Amino acid sequence: MHNYTQYIFFSGKGGVGKTTMACATAVHHAQKGKRTLIITTDPASNLADVFETEIGHRIRALGIPNLWGMEIDPDKATEEYRERILSPMRAVMPESVMKVLEEQFRSPCTTEIAAFDRFVDFMTQDSSDGTGYDVVIFDTAPTGHTIRLLELPVDWSRHIEESAKGSGNTCIGPVASIQENKKKYDEATRLLGDPDRTTFIFVLQPEGTSLYETARSWKELTTLGVKKVELIINGILPREVCQQPFFQKRYAMQQQYLEMIEKEFPVPMRRMFQRDGEIKGIYALTEVAKDLYPENGHKPSWSIGKKDSSSLLFGRNFSYTTDFLTLIRPEQGSTKAVFFTGKGGVGKTTVACAAAYASAEAGFRTLLLTTDPAAHIGKVLERRIHDTPEPVEGVSNLWAAVVDQEKAVIEYKARILEEAKRKYSLDMLTAVREELESPCTEEMAAFDKFMGYLETDEYDLVVFDTAPTGHTLRLLELPFDYGEQVQMMVATTESSRELKADTQRRFDRIISRIKDTQRSIFAFVVYPEATPVVEAYRAMLDLKEAGIQTQFVVANQVLSEEYCTNDYFQQRQRMQRKYLQEIQDKFGMPVLRLPLFATEIIGMERVHEVSRFLRGKGEELLTRIDRI
Numbered sequence: 001m002h003n004y005t006q007y008i009f010f011s012g013k014g015g016v017g018k019t020t021m022a023c024a025t026a027v028h029h030a031q032k033g034k035r036t037l038i039i040t041t042d043p044a045s046n047l048a049d050v051f052e053t054e055i056g057h058r059i060r061a062l063g064i065p066n067l068w069g070m071e072i073d074p075d076k077a078t079e080e081y082r083e084r085i086l087s088p089m090r091a092v093m094p095e096s097v098m099k100v101l102e103e104q105f106r107s108p109c110t111t112e113i114a115a116f117d118r119f120v121d122f123m124t125q126d127s128s129d130g131t132g133y134d135v136v137i138f139d140t141a142p143t144g145h146t147i148r149l150l151e152l153p154v155d156w157s158r159h160i161e162e163s164a165k166g167s168g169n170t171c172i173g174p175v176a177s178i179q180e181n182k183k184k185y186d187e188a189t190r191l192l193g194d195p196d197r198t199t200f201i202f203v204l205q206p207e208g209t210s211l212y213e214t215a216r217s218w219k220e221l222t223t224l225g226v227k228k229v230e231l232i233i234n235g236i237l238p239r240e241v242c243q244q245p246f247f248q249k250r251y252a253m254q255q256q257y258l259e260m261i262e263k264e265f266p267v268p269m270r271r272m273f274q275r276d277g278e279i280k281g282i283y284a285l286t287e288v289a290k291d292l293y294p295e296n297g298h299k300p301s302w303s304i305g306k307k308d309s310s311s312l313l314f315g316r317n318f319s320y321t322t323d324f325l326t327l328i329r330p331e332q333g334s335t336k337a338v339f340f341t342g343k344g345g346v347g348k349t350t351v352a353c354a355a356a357y358a359s360a361e362a363g364f365r366t367l368l369l370t371t372d373p374a375a376h377i378g379k380v381l382e383r384r385i386h387d388t389p390e391p392v393e394g395v396s397n398l399w400a401a402v403v404d405q406e407k408a409v410i411e412y413k414a415r416i417l418e419e420a421k422r423k424y425s426l427d428m429l430t431a432v433r434e435e436l437e438s439p440c441t442e443e444m445a446a447f448d449k450f451m452g453y454l455e456t457d458e459y460d461l462v463v464f465d466t467a468p469t470g471h472t473l474r475l476l477e478l479p480f481d482y483g484e485q486v487q488m489m490v491a492t493t494e495s496s497r498e499l500k501a502d503t504q505r506r507f508d509r510i511i512s513r514i515k516d517t518q519r520s521i522f523a524f525v526v527y528p529e530a531t532p533v534v535e536a537y538r539a540m541l542d543l544k545e546a547g548i549q550t551q552f553v554v555a556n557q558v559l560s561e562e563y564c565t566n567d568y569f570q571q572r573q574r575m576q577r578k579y580l581q582e583i584q585d586k587f588g589m590p591v592l593r594l595p596l597f598a599t600e601i602i603g604m605e606r607v608h609e610v611s612r613f614l615r616g617k618g619e620e621l622l623t624r625i626d627r628i
Contacts, residue, residue, distance in 0.1 A: 012203035015345010017234040022139040028289040030067035034134035081114035193225035205235040206257035231269035241568035249598040273302035276571040324614040342525040347556040352465035354610035360398035364460040368400040412445035528579035552590040
């Protein structure tokens with residue numbers, strides 16, 4: 001047995017069961033007698049929901065021997081990081097200097113590095129002294145954000161090194177006070193590339209978008225030096241329960257993708273059936289762990305072992321009394337923004353594409369835009385999408401674009417430097433250039449691009465397919481603190497005050513627009529299960545606290561009663577019905593329902609079909625869903 005800590009990272013497209021698989025793996029190792037810690041780095045964590053216990057920003061026991069958990073809270077991590085760096089300085093630095101430093105630590109990128117710094121702490125400890133853990137499991141954010149997280153050790157280490165040669169300052173503190181951080185980040189980089197210490201597990205489902213995202217992310221991981229990769233293919237329909245033609249079609253689709261996955265990924269992989277109900281609590285996780293790590297001829301199961309006895313006597317699941325366009329009220333000549341957000345994997349991209357299609361078909365000039373690092377609107381539309389808006393072939397009034405992170409950074413740096421050249425001295429220009437090399441510039445650049453699309457008046461409707469919930473909330477928080485970052489780039493001169501005032505006016509306009517229910521519409525996409533509903537509800541309350549109102553909910557992948565003809569699907573339908581009622585009760589706003597389709601929504605014909613349901617014209621399609 002190794003006498004040093006093993007690190008296991010779980011990632012994948014949102015909604016594929018990543019957290020469940022991570023939790024079950026943690027239970028497995030704990031029950032094998034290994035001191036196991038599971039940590040989530042997802043801003044919209046549901047670790048506590050799966051374990052059915054409160055966790056929070058501290059290590060706590062999770063109900064069985066050898067198992068502990070923690071949810072990294074970005075705000076609390078920022079406070080801890082700030083105090084760790086600033087506290088030693090207070091005794092030796094003048095008050096005026098401390099004020100400048102404290103102002104510096106209000107930058108948005110401090111939040112990013114602080115949460116990351118906490119994460120690295122768990123990668124650079126060891127269990128050999130008896131105080132650490134044998135296994136540390138990281139339940140990470142959806143793939144695009146995980147890749148960003150794993151790039152940070154290299155980026156921050158390089159930035160600290162370069163800053164040491166220049167002014168000796170970084171946007172996360174003076175170089176002298178964070179040199180120890182560089183050692184940690186270098187060690188984290190080394191550990192990520194050590195196959196004896198670090199395993200990276202992708203969780204995916206047998207669907208096209210999940211396969212595509214995993215393949216793309218796997219290539220990116222190899223460039224970061226990660227060598228040991230495994231797969232868990234989750235959500236597989238058992239053949240025995242797919243007697244109905246509708247589910248036979250879904251089963252056949254999954255089998256095709258399973259063959260493709262086997263050919264595409266020459267790595268160890270495990271297969272997991274979709275359960276007939278929710279996986280919550282130690283008992284259910286133990287049962288899943290037995291399937292993940294079978295012993296002594298164990299046969300895989302698709303039952304959670306608990307039966308929901310609630311009545312199935314309810315009306316037709318589909319209620320399309322509301323037209324999507326009556327909810328968003330687009331007007332020609334007056335630009336309105338629609339934000340679709342929610343937990344990863346609930347179908348935000350499909351819904352955003354269908355909504356944009358419906359708007360364009362109704363005659364409104366519509367831009368479909370994605371801000372998700374793992375964007376795949378191009379896969380859904382089967383069209384190449386570029387970083388500047390271009391017409392979508394075959395659909396009048398529809399344009400689409402994706403925020404290209406790398407290009408956004410280049411454009412942003414060039415613009416800021418051009419402005420600085422006109423207004424500042426050579427010394428100040430050097431300081432601005434150094435500041436722009438900070439890794440947090442990527443977040444600023446993406447947000448700057450995002451703001452540009454919010455300010456446009458070229459379209460009647462701009463439909464935003466956003467990143468998963470936690471990252472969307474982070475994006476929407478940026479206008480409230482991003483100004484501080486720009487202010488730190490320049491000295492307090494008359495010209496800099498002018499720049500600050502211009503920047504602040506721009507932020508004020510953006511904030512006002514986001515909060516104006518006549519200009520911006522917010523909608524959550526969920527599927528009727530506990531985690532997506534709980535996460536969306538929490539996020540709705542967070543938005544409300546920031547002065548942003550949610551207008552409606554889209555319940556996606558709703559099972560049709562006529563297809564649920566056996567115990568397996570009736571059990572899943574009972575679960576859905578319970579959460580559909582909860583959505584109605586908790587949110588207290590219009591709920592649009594979209595059915596589960598027999599095959600993936602890929603291509604303009606499929607997107608058109610979904611748009612019909614959003615327009616309240618889907619009833620005539622119900623008898624044809626098994627052919628869609």
